[in-house]
Amino acid sequence: MNKNPSFVVVAVDGPAGSGKSSVSKATARELGFDYLDTGAAYRGLALHCLDRGVDTLGPFDVIETLPRFEYTIGIDPDNYFVKVGSEIVTHDIREPRVTGVVSNIARIPEVREYMVELFRGIIAGSDKPGIVVEGRDITTVVTPDAQARILLTATEEARMERRAAELSGESSATTAQQLSYRDAQDSKVVDFMNAADGVITIDSTNLDFDQTVTAVASFVRSSM
Ligand SMILES: Nc1ncnc2c1ncn2[C@@H]1O[C@H](COP(=O)(O)OP(=O)(O)OP(=O)(O)O)[C@@H](O)[C@H]1O
Numbered sequence: 001m002n003k004n005p006s007f008v009v010v011a012v013d014g015p016a017g018s019g020k021s022s023v024s025k026a027t028a029r030e031l032g033f034d035y036l037d038t039g040a041a042y043r044g045l046a047l048h049c050l051d052r053g054v055d056t057l058g059p060f061d062v063i064e065t066l067p068r069f070e071y072t073i074g075i076d077p078d079n080y081f082v083k084v085g086s087e088i089v090t091h092d093i094r095e096p097r098v099t100g101v102v103s104n105i106a107r108i109p110e111v112r113e114y115m116v117e118l119f120r121g122i123i124a125g126s127d128k129p130g131i132v133v134e135g136r137d138i139t140t141v142v143t144p145d146a147q148a149r150i151l152l153t154a155t156e157e158a159r160m161e162r163r164a165a166e167l168s169g170e171s172s173a174t175t176a177q178q179l180s181y182r183d184a185q186d187s188k189v190v191d192f193m194n195a196a197d198g199v200i201t202i203d204s205t206n207l208d209f210d211q212t213v214t215a216v217a218s219f220v221r222s223s224m
């Protein structure tokens, strides 16, 4: 629990490529809030396992690494970084080798419990008037009492197109495949395709980036 009694939590969930990170970061900037990317912690743990030769399909081996997983994330939207141990891994956690195995560790219940506590601790430590937290289980598990709870969606076609626009050639085809595979794996553990009670859906398929940020920020303002 944050020590500020009027602290505002904005919870944003959605499938891969729906714009959660970019839209949440821009919304946080607009509102003067912090921004927490929760997927980065799952990615950081996946990288930690890969670097240590830990089989991400072996739940016990992954669970054993947790006490030695030293994780830091920058929550200022203008100073985003991810650190595991003493190493800055902001870019390494986006490598396809990490994206390809992250769902393996995210389905381990003990890992999820560990992450929920980690995220709640980070939220409690924010000294801004609020925080935008994005992921897959934020509206339902991490902060179900958030003042604003949003499911950010877009059709799979739109999400693949946006991802493809970031890349070129073979890597764009691989990324598109990874996107739908990851959603299929992740949906077995958490439902981020359907809005839970009290969660508003913002479909960005026919909105551009700025229109999406405006829609999210307006909803947050109306919920405060
Ligand atoms: N409404 C929009 N219109 C056009 N492009 C958008 C829109 N929203 C996001 N984008 C772009 O789509 C891409 C994917 O967005 P982003 O990385 O924020 O998605 P994500 O949901 O966080 O994905 P992941 O879960 O895979 O990390 C980015 O290039 C982003 O700039």
Ligand SMILES: Nc1ccn([C@@H]2O[C@H](COP(=O)(O)O)[C@@H](O)[C@H]2O)c(=O)n1
Pocket: 016, 038, 039, 040, 042, 043, 102, 103, 106, 134, 135, 136, 137, 138, 182, 186
């Ligand atoms: N709340 C969350 C956030 C993420 N995950 C898992 O992490 C993977 C990477 O997330 P990105 O948002 O960076 O794409 C994602 O595929 C999930 O496996 C999660 O389980 N819960």
